[in-house]
Amino acid sequence: MTELLSNVMLGMDLLLQWEVLFAAAGGVVAGLMMGAVPGLSDIIAICLMVPFTFYLNPIAGIAMLMGLSKGANFGGAIPAILFNIPGTPQAVITAFDGYPLTKQGKAGKALKVALFASCIADGISDLILIFLAAPVAMAAIMIGPAEHASVVIFALVLISITSETGPVIGLASMLFGLLLSSVGADPLSGAPRLAFGSDELSSGINIVPMALGFFVVSEIIWQICLDKKKEAERVKLQLLEDQIDPSIEQKSKKNHSLSFSEFKRCIPAIGRGTLIGSSIGALPGIGTTVGAYLSYVATKKASKHPEDFGKGSIEGIAAAEAGNNACNGPNLIPLITLGIPGNLAAALILGAFTMQGLTPGPMFMEQQAPLLYALFIVLFFSNFFTLFFGILYTKLIRKMVSLPKNYIYSAVLVFALIGTYIVHNNTFELYFTLIFSVIGLLCRKGKIPMIPLLIAYILGSSLELKIRQTLDLHAYDFSVFLTKPISCVFLSFSVVVIVYTIYKKLKSKATATE
Amino acid sequence: MKRLFLVLFLVIGFAVNGQAYPDRPISMIVPYNAGGSLDSMTRIVVEFMKQELDVPILINNRPGASGTIGAEAFLKAKDDGYTVLVFPTSSFITPVFQGRKAINTDEFKPVGGFIKSERILFGRTDAPYKTFQELISYARENPGKLKFGSGGSTDTAYVFKYILQKENLDINVTLFNGGAPAAAAIMGKHVDLIEGGNGSPGDVAAMAGKLIPLTILSDGKLSKYPDLKTPLDLGYEYASSVMFGFFLHASAPAEAAQALEKTLKKVLQNEKLLEKFAGRGVTPQFFTGDELQNSIEAGKKVAKLYEIIGE
Structure with a gap:
């Protein structure tokens, strides 16, 4: 406990350089703005900003990314509530009750509930991180190469099998990601393979150009293609906006403010959401959308007014937002203690850590404690930034969201290409961005889930490395993966998850034919 | 005519004094990621060298293929002494262990080293x-x-x-x-x-x-572990060797190499520079171009083990 305190104090020292606070606040603002634009998710925001953070010192750079992730996470709720267009995937659940409230002319109230629920849940989850990271890191030393490989296998299976398009395509997408990760340097000897004699390819495909092309550029092109179809819808939206703004807004201020009794009614939902979200967040690979969904369902079951859910229940919004934001803190536990990212945002932050020369893992916690606690404290304080800027921002928001898309898209495209180039000053990587944007488009067209592919790509080389290290150390005896207890447990979990999914599928087919 | 003499006189004067170098910005290729340990140590040394040489030194990170991409980008640059490569000597032999073509060390002129890692x-x-x-x-x-x-x-x-x-x-x-x-x-x-x-x-x-x-396991002793011997002392013929140093093209003007070596030696005695290295676990130290060359040769000897032992 005293060690924790002294680390927190040392962390404070590092933190009180204004550069760090400024970076975190800047991240929050940028995140709010990008998260609020439909189509620009928190992932895209992080992809775009990663290259620019290399010009900051490591703490400021990472603090900025974390602020960004927080800001975008709440930002996504804004268009979900106002226009029923979720800015981020996890905000879908927020829209269930947020949009009905907007239709009733209570948009302000809905936004405030979302903001308070996000910040409270996120803040508590950061405290959980601060208190649990050190003990988990101590336990993490038990994770050797064999155990590490099995945990990664478990995470990959979980991510692929829970993807929305079904387990088979999910697994296929994951395997393709693993294949891509084997291009470049052999992780053990560094010898080039599948590099086709090119020096540029011999160190592998860098994560920044890949993620920017795969997620960001392809998303922009996809949106442009979709927009033609959506033209009609957009006109409708415009009408709706006009309809809400002048008439109801002036009618009563009460509809937009949040009374204390209403806030009190939301507290159990926030508490439940925090608990569920934090537990989900600590597991690798499940993600914030599941956290939001489970929290919403649980709150609906426990509520005295379940019939209001879906029709504009403030408890529903609180549950959804608490559930998704509470994933944020504990998500970093596997990342920092093991170097295994819990979701895509964490995977991209892992990339940023390694490019700053920092290697997350059990030794990281022990030897870089002040730096890490500085980060944790920034995380905690960023919630106040989110609260502060969130209040300001929701007042301006309607203008921002209706900014012409052609400006937004071209700006994003330019930043994506600049971002690719500045990491290594290498024009060759621009080709990667373009190639991966085509792959990304094909995935979108073919409804192939993209997240398993990207996570498998990120974890692929470490999975191979750990398997081969294990075999090197045990004279190529494969049974070691089953004789080591922790490794055996995770491999069994993976098998159970696969078998259970198949069983459920068969059962639902059987009932369908009956 | 008077003017021509004056110009000639100035040119000769500069050449003799060796003050012509550097008269414009120097570009420095770092073959590793920005923010990594080699990069951050280089940036500290460069910050002090800049003040000493009174010209900007631009750092160009060209990572990839265990340093080979940066080394090749360096070789493609002009050999006028205004493009400098920062390289660990061990990276010259890394390609050998990866079954790739070895880097031809004859194309590089070692200027001076600033860190020896054991x-x-x-x-x-x-x-x-x-x-x-x-x-x-x-x-x-x-x-x-x-x-x-x-x-x-x-x-x-x-x-x-x-x-x-x-x-x-x-x-x-x-x-x-x-x-x-x-x-x-x-x-x-x-x-x-x-x-x-x-x-x-x-x-x-x-x-x-x-x-x-x-x-x-490398070729130098450490004062903090005085009892430990190197493999050479123990009777094994091989010891690895890692020294971080600056390199120019083999054909670069000698005055450039001398000016850089002199400046490096001077800044490495600066107390403020040493302070900045405190807490990094390594102490920078000046090594001459010849000592840097010796480290390369020691590495090339170790590279032969790839043939002797095999993968």
Whole structure:
């Protein structure tokens, strides 16, 4: 406990350089703005900003990314509530009750509930991180190469099998990601393979150009293609906006403010959401959308007014937002203690850590404690930034969201290409961005889930490395993966998850034919 | 006519004084990621060299292929002495261990070194052996039992493999991708021995009494572990060698090399520079171009182990 305190104090020292606070606040603002634009998710925001953070010192750079992730996470709720267009995937659940409230002319109230629920849940989850990271890191030393490989296998299976398009395509997408990760340097000897004699390819495909092309550029092109179809819808939206703004807004201020009794009614939902979200967040690979969904369902079951859910229940919004934001803190536990990212945002932050020369893992916690606690404290304080800027921002928001898309898209495209180039000053990587944007488009067209592919790509080389290290150390005896207890447990979990999914599928087919 | 003489006089004067270099910005190629340890150490030294030379020095990070991409970008640049390469000598031989074409070291002119890194073999505190000799006899009695993980230095791993071959020992060998994962593996008792650099997480743990330093595997002694011998002292012919230094093209003007070497020597005596290195686990020190060349030669000798031992 005293060690924790002294680390927190040392962390404070590092933190009180204004550069760090400024970076975190800047991240929050940028995140709010990008998260609020439909189509620009928190992932895209992080992809775009990663290259620019290399010009900051490591703490400021990472603090900025974390602020960004927080800001975008709440930002996504804004268009979900106002226009029923979720800015981020996890905000879908927020829209269930947020949009009905907007239709009733209570948009302000809905936004405030979302903001308070996000910040409270996120803040508590950061405290959980601060208190649990050190003990988990101590336990993490038990994770050797064999155990590490099995945990990664478990995470990959979980991510692929829970993807929305079904387990088979999910697994296929994951395997393709693993294949891509084997291009470049052999992780053990560094010898080039599948590099086709090119020096540029011999160190592998860098994560920044890949993620920017795969997620960001392809998303922009996809949106442009979709927009033609959506033209009609957009006109409708415009009408709706006009309809809400002048008439109801002036009618009563009460509809937009949040009374204390209403806030009190939301507290159990926030508490439940925090608990569920934090537990989900600590597991690798499940993600914030599941956290939001489970929290919403649980709150609906426990509520005295379940019939209001879906029709504009403030408890529903609180549950959804608490559930998704509470994933944020504990998500970093596997990342920092093991170097295994819990979701895509964490995977991209892992990339940023390694490019700053920092290697997350059990030794990281022990030897870089002040730096890490500085980060944790920034995380905690960023919630106040989110609260502060969130209040300001929701007042301006309607203008921002209706900014012409052609400006937004071209700006994003330019930043994506600049971002690719500045990491290594290498024009060759621009080709990667373009190639991966085509792959990304094909995935979108073919409804192939993209997240398993990207996570498998990120974890692929470490999975191979750990398997081969294990075999090197045990004279190529494969049974070691089953004789080591922790490794055996995770491999069994993976098998159970696969078998259970198949069983459920068969059962639902059987009932369908009956 | 008077004017022409004046111009000639000035030109000759500058040439004689050697003040012509540098008269414009210098570009410095760092073949590793911005923010990494080589990059951040280079940036500290460069900051002081800038003031001394009174011209801007632009750092150009060109990472990839274990340094080869940066080295090749450097060779493609003009050999006028205004493009400098920062390179660890061990990186010249890395391609050999990866089954790639070796870098031709004759194309580089070593200017001066600023850091020499030593590689150390560490063991666990709960092991029955406390010295290198005890380790050898324990390993001989328990073939196949011990596990060794390299902390990311392939050439040092080969020196260790050579010792095993010469002593006819059976120890399982693997590579970790850096000092931190190797240290985590030995602290978690997943391996018995690791190899790590001076100032690496393993070394930090050893200084805190959590690991035992057994021997040095590179070619220099360390004052903090005075009892440890190098493999050369122990009678093995090979020892790895890592020195971080500046390089110019072999055909670059001699005055450029001299000016850079002189400046490097001067800034490495600056107290403020040494302060900035405090807490990094390594102390910068000046090495002449010849000493840098010796480190390359030592590395090239180790590279032969790839043929002797095989993959």
